[in-house]
Amino acid sequence: MIPAFVKVSAILLAAGESRRMGAANKLFLEVGGKSMIQTTLDALCESPVAEILVVSNPENFARLDDRIRSSFRIVINPDFQLGMTTSIQKGIKQAAGDADGYMICMSDQPFLPAAEYTLLIEGFSAALREDPFCILVPFYREKKGNPVVFSNHYREDLLAHPDMDGCKGIIEKNRAHVVRQNMPTNAVLRDIDTPEDYSQMDHR
Secondary structure (H helix, E strand, O other), rough: OOOOOOEEEEEEEEOOOOOHHHHHHHHOOEEEOEEHHHHHHHHHHHOOOOOOEEEOOOOHHHHOOOOHHHHEEEEOOOOHHHOOOHHHHHHHHHOOOOOOOEEEEEEOOOOOOOOHHHHHHHEEEEEEEOOOOOEEEEOHHHHHHEEEEEEEEHHHHHOOOOOOOOOOOHHHOOHHHHHEEEOOOOOHOOOOOOOOHHHHHHHH
């Protein structure tokens, strides 16, 4: 059982331009009868995250359906073209002040079920009791995946991080605090970036 005091803010990154997908915006491709972003959000909603913040660019925001706009906190990132880190930073700035941690979620991981998000939060809860500076990283068969969960002690580091391509540098710098969470499936490794990924997704 997850202690009530553990509050994890899910920062869902949805401000990318899907350039590798070609003309289509992957966030709005159909997965199981719903858009990819809706599928990802539904899984997060079934997990014990304290809140979900969707970081979008202006164009993607215009395409979000009313259900998403009315049900979730939407953070607009006008600086999205500078890199992924800007979206992480925009989300963390708007996250609850009493959050114990930040789970940096990818909107193109529709295969990741609620049970595995829950497993990550449970793992983070246990790790946080042992180390308030923990960073939880999911692994499947020796391969690192996403999402990563950062303790709130890294808030200022994340907000000041200069590498615009993500926060791997913070993980590397704090390897002594990294906790490995072994996952039951390869869902933490799977995402959809290209038309080939999308066409093959039902066959893997």
